[in-house]
Amino acid sequence: MDYSIETLAFDKLETDCVIVGIYENKQLSPSAESVDKISQGVITQLIERGDIKGKNAEILWINYIPNSPIKRILIVGLGEKGKLTAKLYRKALSSTITALKSTSIKTVNCTLIDSDVNDKETSWKTRQIVERFNDAIYQYQETKSEKEPKLTLKKIQINALAVEKERAAIGLKYGVAIARGIELTKFVADLPGNVCTPTFLAEQAKEIGNNFSKIDVDVLEENDIEALGMGSFLSVSRGSRQPAKLIVLNYQGGTKESKPVVIVGKGLTFDAGGISLKPGAGMDEMKYDMCGGASVLGTLKAAAEMNLNINIVGIIPSSENMPDGDANKPGDVVTSMAGLTIEILNTDAEGRLILCDALTYAEKFNPEVVIDLATLTGACLVALGRVPSGILGNDDDLCNDLISAGETACDSLWRLPLWDEYQEQLKSNFADLANIGGRDAGTITAACFLSRFTEDYRWAHLDIAGTAWRTGANKGATGRPVPLLSQYLIDKAGA
Numbered sequence: 001m002d003y004s005i006e007t008l009a010f011d012k013l014e015t016d017c018v019i020v021g022i023y024e025n026k027q028l029s030p031s032a033e034s035v036d037k038i039s040q041g042v043i044t045q046l047i048e049r050g051d052i053k054g055k056n057a058e059i060l061w062i063n064y065i066p067n068s069p070i071k072r073i074l075i076v077g078l079g080e081k082g083k084l085t086a087k088l089y090r091k092a093l094s095s096t097i098t099a100l101k102s103t104s105i106k107t108v109n110c111t112l113i114d115s116d117v118n119d120k121e122t123s124w125k126t127r128q129i130v131e132r133f134n135d136a137i138y139q140y141q142e143t144k145s146e147k148e149p150k151l152t153l154k155k156i157q158i159n160a161l162a163v164e165k166e167r168a169a170i171g172l173k174y175g176v177a178i179a180r181g182i183e184l185t186k187f188v189a190d191l192p193g194n195v196c197t198p199t200f201l202a203e204q205a206k207e208i209g210n211n212f213s214k215i216d217v218d219v220l221e222e223n224d225i226e227a228l229g230m231g232s233f234l235s236v237s238r239g240s241r242q243p244a245k246l247i248v249l250n251y252q253g254g255t256k257e258s259k260p261v262v263i264v265g266k267g268l269t270f271d272a273g274g275i276s277l278k279p280g281a282g283m284d285e286m287k288y289d290m291c292g293g294a295s296v297l298g299t300l301k302a303a304a305e306m307n308l309n310i311n312i313v314g315i316i317p318s319s320e321n322m323p324d325g326d327a328n329k330p331g332d333v334v335t336s337m338a339g340l341t342i343e344i345l346n347t348d349a350e351g352r353l354i355l356c357d358a359l360t361y362a363e364k365f366n367p368e369v370v371i372d373l374a375t376l377t378g379a380c381l382v383a384l385g386r387v388p389s390g391i392l393g394n395d396d397d398l399c400n401d402l403i404s405a406g407e408t409a410c411d412s413l414w415r416l417p418l419w420d421e422y423q424e425q426l427k428s429n430f431a432d433l434a435n436i437g438g439r440d441a442g443t444i445t446a447a448c449f450l451s452r453f454t455e456d457y458r459w460a461h462l463d464i465a466g467t468a469w470r471t472g473a474n475k476g477a478t479g480r481p482v483p484l485l486s487q488y489l490i491d492k493a494g495a
């Protein structure tokens, strides 16, 4: 999709379709007013007639305007004026693109940048238009016979006032970068487990390294991983025929001396549970257990595309978790890179086993902060559903910065406590700690486990088990938390 900013006067506008917003109570947006004037008042007449009320996400097509270079008008309801929140704005954008998707229109001119969204300015609105539209037109085709998406839409122009052009251009640059990052994350996440293996993920990372001069990619093989002493990580991979990979992406946008933001993503390309085998129903969705890793790829790509002036390291421990004669068994004790021994009471709590070694490895980069992303616990879905991702960490400032980035990006987080009392649940009679903490507070005890390996730096853990993909008829990856991480990095870069 081609996105651009235009500053066209409406009487000069030649387009297949112009998108304009209206509010309830017959209030028009400035663009709707201009288009109404040059089209013999067709918008006001339709409102008078009651064909559209202006309720949020309401849609009305005007498919023919006599003697006009504007071929169609798509009117979108924004709801009550003065009450257009970020969430409602995004809802209106979604219904707009849904309406467009089913037409044969090739180019559109979107004026929704002139909507009055509470506390939001031009660049934010531009970003949202690009992000929402690009998200909605994504179509998974890779393993279908029909490889080409049916979409005819090729060009989306965003119409800005001349005075706003600069802000809109910034929004466009960031919006397109983030949208492409999300697209990559969704693409690799949606691929089946027999295509998206640890080796495939490593290849994707290398391709990013080839495309961006500021990103170096290093892939550590099983013998390297063993030499580092990552006995916990490798124990998970032993039950799989696919070799494990430790994928490292190093983005150098800042000065040599500046400490990097390190982002660690769980890259479990299929989680069958191991010997503690998962039930069959819905197990296909465990191909999404690499969404943390996929989000590392998408975020690094977006950061490089935005050319942010900071350093970022992405680390993806990648493996499968399968039942096998050589797989971990309940009761096995393994030794992590940090030297702590771990009793594996449930082989399905494998995410923490691969992450703990990656988190120890992160120390070598002398991080400013470390953020890990993982589809870590079903308990997070029970606690928070599919609305926010869970966040836990050992640093209030870091958690608060991430939470506020999530609010700006409409990619929300909700914090859970990481109190010492919960550490009790991880006691083991046979090792330094157990890999599960019982039924209670599963998301918290998983984070407690990780916290034992992150004591030397500021750290936050995002549990994305409920947010990384949609289940049901509309099953598919969401690309979360790439939007919030991109926002966090933009804030960090002061961009």
Ligand code: BES
Binding pocket: 271, 273, 289, 346, 348, 349, 350, 351, 375, 376, 377, 378, 379, 381, 436, 437, 442, 465, 466
């Ligand atoms: N990848 C799963 C977590 C998961 C389950 C995410 C369902 C999304 C939906 C993880 O490896 C896992 O199996 N966790 C166990 C932990 C338990 C054994 C302590 C879980 O949540 O059941």
Ligand code: MN
Binding pocket: 271, 273, 321, 347, 348, 349, 350, 351
């Ligand atoms: Mn598991």
Ligand code: ZN
Binding pocket: 268, 271, 289, 348, 350, 351, 375, 376
């Ligand atoms: Zn898992």
